[in-house]
Amino acid sequence: MEAIFTRHLPLIGEDGLKKLLNSTVLVAGAGGLGTVVLQILVRSGVGIIYVIDHGIVDEPDLNRQILYNRTHLGKAKVEIVSEELRKIRDVEIIPRKETIDENFKIPDEVDIVVDCLDNFYGKFLLNDLCVTANKPFVHAGISGFYGQVTIVIPGETLNLKEMLRNVPLEKTGGLPVIATAPFILGTLEANEVIKFLTGKGVLLKNKILVVDLLYNDFQTVEFGSL
Amino acid sequence: MKVIFKVYTYLKAELGAGEICLEFPDKEVVSLEDVLNEVEKLTSKKIKDKVLKNGKIKEGLIFVLNGKSVIPENASQVLLKDGDIISILPPGSGG
Numbered sequence: 001m002e003a004i005f006t007r008h009l010p011l012i013g014e015d016g017l018k019k020l021l022n023s024t025v026l027v028a029g030a031g032g033l034g035t036v037v038l039q040i041l042v043r044s045g046v047g048i049i050y051v052i053d054h055g056i057v058d059e060p061d062l063n064r065q066i067l068y069n070r071t072h073l074g075k076a077k078v079e080i081v082s083e084e085l086r087k088i089r090d091v092e093i094i095p096r097k098e099t100i101d102e103n104f105k106i107p108d109e110v111d112i113v114v115d116c117l118d119n120f121y122g123k124f125l126l127n128d129l130c131v132t133a134n135k136p137f138v139h140a141g142i143s144g145f146y147g148q149v150t151i152v153i154p155g156e157t158l159n160l161k162e163m164l165r166n167v168p169l170e171k172t173g174g175l176p177v178i179a180t181a182p183f184i185l186g187t188l189e190a191n192e193v194i195k196f197l198t199g200k201g202v203l204l205k206n207k208i209l210v211v212d213l214l215y216n217d218f219q220t221v222e223f224g225s226l
Numbered sequence: 227m228k229v230i231f232k233v234y235t236y237l238k239a240e241l242g243a244g245e246i247c248l249e250f251p252d253k254e255v256v257s258l259e260d261v262l263n264e265v266e267k268l269t270s271k272k273i274k275d276k277v278l279k280n281g282k283i284k285e286g287l288i289f290v291l292n293g294k295s296v297i298p299e300n301a302s303q304v305l306l307k308d309g310d311i312i313s314i315l316p317p318g319s320g321g
Contacts, residue, residue, distance in 0.1 A: 033321045118321035143318030146235040164317050166298040168285050175320040182321070206293075210315055212235045217244070219234065221313050224293035 016198035020045035029116035030077040035067040036186025064179040118173025127160040140185040145214040147185040227308035234315040255305040
């Protein structure tokens with residue numbers, strides 16, 4: 001066993017670590033949320049990670065996208081992510097520089113998908129693809145000092161568009177955001193993935209955890225089950 | 227009858243309270259507009275025009291009534307009864 005796991009092994013056990021090492025996670029978006037999620041999943045022991053992002057590192061990204069620095073400006077995010085994550089441990093990263101559209105195919109071996117995209121058009125589309133492929137889907141969205149997180153499990157929970165009706169389906173991001181929002185919401189997303197893969201704790205099924213960092217407020221909004 | 231009214235994030239900041247218990251002593255059902263009018267009366271804060279437009283939920287806001295997301299176009303037909311909980315949240319879209 002790699003020494004990097006010794007501090008959390010007592011919490012998840014050999015069995016939990018084995019589940020993480022044998023798991024495959026797809027992270028859609030390598031921006032504010034994605035770079036936090038990716039780091040945590042790699043450090044926790046996830047075996048294979050697909051990273052999907054079509055973008056390049058831009059200077060405004062550096063206030064919050066934790067894997068990048070000035071030497072990365074102008075380079076493809078998925079390539080930098082692969083390099084940086086492999087400095088943490090030997091992990092299989094599968095970088096795909098592409099946009100998620102209607103024709104995107106979620107690889108069969110993926111156990112769970114993490115939504116780190118920056119617009120509701122993409123988030124809803126990815127959730128639809130996960131429902132079709134019968135894959136669990138962890139969602140987070142951020143704006144300013146706040147955000148929300150939930151998990152969608154086909155056949156067990158409501159879909160994202162059933163919970164979040166009435167959001168603008170724009171295709172581009174660029175909202176103002178403070179660095180702490182993706183750090184905390186990304187951490188909560190990664191935590192949901194770890195709980196799902198190891199079978200630990202309670203998932204946010206049919207619940208949206210709303211986080212307001214200006215007012216130190218963490219509250220869940222409950223939805224009815226299917 | 228009593229209705230619980232909840233708001234989150236910037237709406238909570240604007241209202242100065244996240245949860246308000248509203249009482250309607252002589253009624254068995256109330257509309258969403260009744261609820262918002264009562265909130266304005268109790269808080270002296272304008273909220274109705276920030277969340278509804280022509281009887282429809284403003285884009286970008288989610289109304290959750292007893293665990294179900296309200297269809298925006300149906301907002302003016304929604305009726306609340308004793309014990310109902312209505313929540314309004316503005317989800318973030320960024321990543």
